[in-house]
Amino acid sequence: MVHGNSVLCCCPLVAPTAHFLQSCAHALRIAILRRIVNFSKTVYRYRRLLALLLFLAALFALVHGTALQEHFSLTYVRQQLSYNQWSGLAIFVLLFTVGNLVQVPGWIFLASAVLILGEFGGGLATYIAACTSCAFTFLTVRWIGGDTVRQLDSKWALQLLAHLHAHPIRNMVVLRTLLQTLPALNYALALAGVGFRQYMVAVLIGLPLPIALYCVFFDSIRQVLGIA
Numbered sequence: 001m002v003h004g005n006s007v008l009c010c011c012p013l014v015a016p017t018a019h020f021l022q023s024c025a026h027a028l029r030i031a032i033l034r035r036i037v038n039f040s041k042t043v044y045r046y047r048r049l050l051a052l053l054l055f056l057a058a059l060f061a062l063v064h065g066t067a068l069q070e071h072f073s074l075t076y077v078r079q080q081l082s083y084n085q086w087s088g089l090a091i092f093v094l095l096f097t098v099g100n101l102v103q104v105p106g107w108i109f110l111a112s113a114v115l116i117l118g119e120f121g122g123g124l125a126t127y128i129a130a131c132t133s134c135a136f137t138f139l140t141v142r143w144i145g146g147d148t149v150r151q152l153d154s155k156w157a158l159q160l161l162a163h164l165h166a167h168p169i170r171n172m173v174v175l176r177t178l179l180q181t182l183p184a185l186n187y188a189l190a191l192a193g194v195g196f197r198q199y200m201v202a203v204l205i206g207l208p209l210p211i212a213l214y215c216v217f218f219d220s221i222r223q224v225l226g227i228a
Contacts, residue, residue, distance in 0.1 A: 049191070052145035056101065063102045071095060072104045077112035089125055096129035097136045106130065106181045110211065114218040115227055123215040127207060130181050134203045137186040138196060147193035161192055168198045169205075176206025 063069055070076060072095060081088040096109045109129060113122035149157060164171050172189065179185045189199055 046148060046151070048144060048146045049148040052141060052148075052187075052191075055144055060102045063098070063104075072099050072108065074108050074112055077109060078116055081112060081116040092125060093129040093132050096126075097133040100133040100137055100181055100183055100186065101140070103183055107214065110214050111218045114215050115222050119215045119219040122218070123211050126215075127211055130207055130211065131200075131203055134181060134186055134207075135196075135200060137183065138190045138199055141187050141190035142196075145187075145191050147191060149188065149191040150193050164192060164194065168194050169202050172199065172202030173206040176202050177209055180207065180210050 063072070077092060077095060080091045092109065092113065095104075096106070098104075099109070100106070106126075110122065110126045113125045113129075116122065117125055150161060152158070172194065175185055175189075
């Protein structure tokens with residue numbers, strides 16, 4: 001009889017407890033749904049940036065994870081330039097353009113061109129290939145990624161963009177002279193919403209000086225090593 005009374009005494013607590021648990025479960029469901037919705041909005045907002053990252057990752061894996069990697073070596077590029085000047089130059093420009101997208105160092109192409117074509121010829125070939133590569137990278141990244149950097153919710157990023165767009169050509173010439181064909185620079189400028197014409201003017205103005213300096217350096221090495 002005592003046991004029965006204790007159960008009856010506890011019964012009034014059951015309903016409030018069940019209601020409390022239901023309220024907690026409902027609040028948890030709402031919180032999860034809100035997180036899912038916010039995550040979906042974020043993914044949708046940066047969908048073009050995510051598509052660009054997937055594209056670059058796939059291209060990087062294709063080049064560096066297969067036999068294609070051998071085509072981006074100093075030896076292969078030199079062989080192509082030595083075999084036939086015109087077809088070699090076409091392959092040189094193509095490899096430089098693709099290589100710039102997949103983080104292949106530009107000095108490989110410049111050194112190959114200088115060793116085979118000499119200081120002036122190698123520098124000119126590299127300048128043409130570098131300009132083509134920068135243009136192709138810009139158009140590819142802009143087409144896939146758009147101007148995603150402008151959509152970033154960051155004061156620091158917006159301040160950098162404001163500074164860049166205040167004097168776009170001047171600032172890009174400085175960046176291009178210092179960083180040359182650095183892929184990350186090409187990606188960032190394409191995503192920053194700068195105009196293609198301004199971008200290419202900065203490329204054409206900013207590349208000659210660093211390329212000329214590298215040509216002198218590699219030609220000096222060629223002479224020291226006695227490479228004909």
